[in-house]
Amino acid sequence: MIKFSGKSVYKGIAVGPAAVLKNHDFQVKREKIEDAEAEIQRVEEAVEKAQEQLVMLYDKAVKEVGEASAAIFEVHQMMLEDEDYRDSVCNMIRTEQVNAEYAVAVTGDNFSEMFAGMDDDYMKARAADIKDISNRLVRCLCGEENMDFGSMEPSVIIAEDLSPSETVQMDKEKILAFVTVHGSTNSHTAILARMMNIPALIGVPMNLEEIHNGQTVIVDGLKSEVIFDPEEEKRREAEAKIQEEKEKLELLQTLKGKENVTLSGRKxxxxxxxxxxxxxxxxxxxxxxxxxxxxxxxxxxxxxxxxxxxxxxxxxxxxxxxxxxxxxxxxxxxxxxxxxxxxxxxxxxxxxxxxxxxxxxxxxxxxxxxxxxxxxxxxxxxxxxxxxxxxxxxxxxxxxxxxxxxxxxxxxxxxxxxxxxxxxxxxxxxxxxxxxxxxxxxxxxxxxxxxxxxxxxxxxxxxxxxxxxxxxxxxxxxxxxxxxxxxxxxxxxxxxxxxxxxxxxxxxxxxxxxxxxxxxxxxxxxxxxxxxxxxxxxxx
Amino acid sequence: MKTFKYTIKDEVGIHARPAGMLAKEAKKYESKIVIKKGERSAEVTRLMAVMGMGVKHGEEVTVEIEGADEETACKEIQAFFEQNM
Missing domain, CATH: 3.20.20.60 (Phosphoenolpyruvate-binding domains)
Structure with missing residues (x-):
């Protein structure tokens, strides 16, 4: 059991598995491999997995933000299918005897540089898309669970900090609580937490490297603390408190349909x-x-x-x-x-x-x-x-x-x-x-x-x-x-x-x-x- | 071999989505379909290569189709350009 204190921005309690959001790019190491064909097979499997994620992301985006904005995920699917991109990865694995992760990362860099160098703002921006699909592929290759909220069970989001565009992309049904290392009480994380009625702790001095996905977390906004791997007793306590909060909330529900009027009649x-x-x-x-x-x-x-x-x-x-x-x-x-x-x-x-x-x-x-x-x-x-x-x-x-x-x-x-x-x-x-x-x-x-x-x-x-x-x-x-x-x-x-x-x-x-x-x-x-x-x- | 010329109407030029759709469309045919602009050319099934040509709004491209089903392919691909590019 590890406990940290932070600053609470919404007073509620949650218990659930951790989902660690790592912002930094993957550090890809170059490794020598023996069996190139096996390595290429790994690429094929990773591509398949990445495609599945993209299909899911696309469907989710269509529902939430409309087809026009969801199109980007369709484009990503098409890019993953690109023959030149795939050929380049396979070639590198065969000729240089390198691991799939490295081949994908280098290919991604090469292609994105090509786009970044074009004299067209639209095409320049595509460099980011190629980086994105390459990162996705590398993550799939590493077996690292991607933060695709579509496939995630409701979780406690653990991150260094959250940017507005990240929060926009999150599926709100899947978030039990936020715990971040940085951020102030007026940051977007805080605003989002209040909006969604979920507990959030900021300024928590934890080390993201030591936390892994799926680890059980209690976020207690009342005591301003977060507990990783809690003891059974702590967990039961938290669950009882959640129930108590729920009852309070139900009491509030009886105010639905009532007027906003003071005892003396001011509205x-x-x-x-x-x-x-x-x-x-x-x-x-x-x-x-x-x-x-x-x-x-x-x-x-x-x-x-x-x-x-x-x-x-x-x-x-x-x-x-x-x-x-x-x-x-x-x-x-x-x-x-x-x-x-x-x-x-x-x-x-x-x-x-x-x-x-x-x-x-x-x-x-x-x-x-x-x-x-x-x-x-x-x-x-x-x-x-x-x-x-x-x-x-x-x-x-x-x-x-x-x-x-x-x-x-x-x-x-x-x-x-x-x-x-x-x-x-x-x-x-x-x-x-x-x-x-x-x-x-x-x-x-x-x-x-x-x-x-x-x-x-x-x-x-x-x-x-x-x-x-x-x-x-x-x-x-x-x-x-x-x-x-x-x-x-x-x-x-x-x-x-x-x-x-x-x-x-x-x-x-x-x-x-x-x-x-x-x-x-x-x-x-x-x-x-x-x-x-x-x-x-x-x-x- | 069949060819046709086409001037890009899309404001953003040949961008990712239509290029991707074109690649998909082209895979339906046996014929080899190549898009050319000046000295540059690419097989249309190669999405990134096509995007890499950086074809802009108002520019003219030539499309060459060669193969067993070139007749239908040419007609269909031309219609595709009219609709999506």
Whole structure:
């Protein structure tokens, strides 16, 4: 039994087998072999196994993200079938008497270099695909279980850290808990864990080399500890606690269908934050009144190219229709800083959090922005969609956005497709926006306060820097004052104001928010009923 | 031997997916099917070689088909280009 402590980001307990996510490339050793034909036979078997994995990945992706985005796995299957690639591997094994792993790795490097050297951005990007299939083959050859969530049983994910694009690819049904070496309480791992209602521990000083797949793990978010190979008694204890938590959750379920109203009759909307179309299921399960923040990044991350208008339109429309008239607030592209997609070619920045991101990209590269706006406005014809713009710092930005919206409107008129100009609001997440919220309120339909970034910018604390977690006080007076000011300024112009950052789900502040007169709180789906409970018990 | 010329309409040129589909399609025929652009050429069953030619939008390629079933193969492959490239 080995025990580690970490920082808990979601207070729950889980027991299950470990699935170790290793990011580093395989270290392939060159070995001399005797029987070349046997080695080639191993390649054949590995290819077969890799193909099976790819078929499974493809099917899963079709269901979750649609056929267009799933096509990449089909392309990988085709690449594995490529005769030149296969010939090169077999040749090397025969002529140089080397092991299959080495032959595959070298062939992969050669082919990917060929593509990397082409004068075409699309082809350059294929270099990564060839690396990917070669890595997959090497893993199959080593007998290492690939992290293909399709074939995995529900597990505790163990990793150094998780990137947004990795989390996007995960099958949420298969994740019991997260345990990572790095990450801060505001990292994507943390956000995802809260969304999915699963325990997560970060900053755990474990050595990934010493952990193997299938090892039993207890993750205790209440005690902030993780135990590998627990004793039988510990395991029973944990299982009893899981049962207890389950009963508490069932009690919360009785709040479904009830109003968000305090004992004195004050009402507030409780909406949910989501990051993909499939998350709508969590929204419904937890009886949220709408979607207060639909992060549109999922359409852009983990992709090889920009999502098309049609792809986006279908996703937005689907969510609007599923929510059947309930509010769906979609935030336009918030990429940059810690959320990167290669094809944007954003480059490295000295200060990414203060850099080229979100609305700044949209206002500079209006072609990208317009595609999204067209998709959003077309989808708005099918449900109750609102558009929300992130990272606003000035009234000029808002005016410029509205000009672009007008241009898009004209374009849509010309091709005569159904569309609607929906309600448009902005995120308040910079101190600048707070200070001019009186002027901004005259321009837009609503405010949604993004407390994570607002806190980071106000306290000058990097969200991703785990060393600063002790300094990061989400209840800082400055933040609460700002929220009050923004709400008052919205109300003066007859507009509404809400919170869509993590602070909205902070039960210690629910009462305070009700007093401030906030109109809406948008929280992780798993927090909707908990916040409802707090509202219904309040006397405000 | 049968040949036809074709100008690529796809915005991204001959990219991975259509090239892969073409390779699959070509394996249905006995005939040897070769795609040419300038001095470069590749058998269309060889996905990476075809992609490696880097054929772009608006460029013209020549396709040569030679073998027992070249008549049907030519017709079908040409139709495939029209639809997917």
């Amino acid at each position: 507030i909307h409780i909406y949910a934050n989501i990051g993909s179309v499939s998350d709508v299921a969590y929204v419904m399960e937890n009886d949220a009144g709408g979607i207060g923040l639909f992060r549109s990044e999922f359409l852009y991350l983990g992709k090889e190219d920009f999502p098309t208008e049609e792809e986006q339109f279908q996703a937005y429309k689907q969510v609007a229709q599923m929510m059947a008239g309930k509010k769906v607030i979609i935030r336009t592209l918030d990429i940059g800083a810690d959320k990167q997609a290669d094809y944007f070619h954003l480059g490295n920045e000295e200060n990414p959090a203060l850099g080229y991101r979100a609305i700044r990209i949209c206002l500079k590269q209006t072609d990208i922005f317009k595609v999204q706006l067209r998709a959003l406005m077309r989808a708005a014809a099918y449900g109750n969609i609102s558009i929300m713009y992130p990272m606003i710092t000035s009234t000029e930005e808002v005016r410029r956005i509205f000009e672009i919206v007008k241009e898009v409107q004209k374009e849509l008129d010309e091709i005569q497709v159904p569309y609607k100009v929906p309600e448009q609001g902005i995120m308040i997440e910079t101190p600048a926006a707070v200070m001019i919220s009186d002027e901004l309120a005259e321009l837009v339909d609503f405010f949604s306060i993004g407390t994570n970034d607002l806190t980071q910018y106000t306290l000058a604390i990097d969200r991703q820097n785990e060393k600063l977690d002790d300094f990061y006080n989400p209840h800082h007076k400055a933040i609460l004052k700002m929220i009050r000011m923004v709400t008052e300024n919205a109300h003066k112009c007859g507009k509404w104001a809400g919170i869509c950052g993590e602070l909205g789900a902070d039960l210690e502040l629910t009462e305070e928010f009700l007093k401030m007169g906030l109109d809406e709180l948008s929280v992780s789906p798993s927090m909707v009923l908990k916040v409802r409970k707090a509202v219904r018990e309040s006397r405000v």
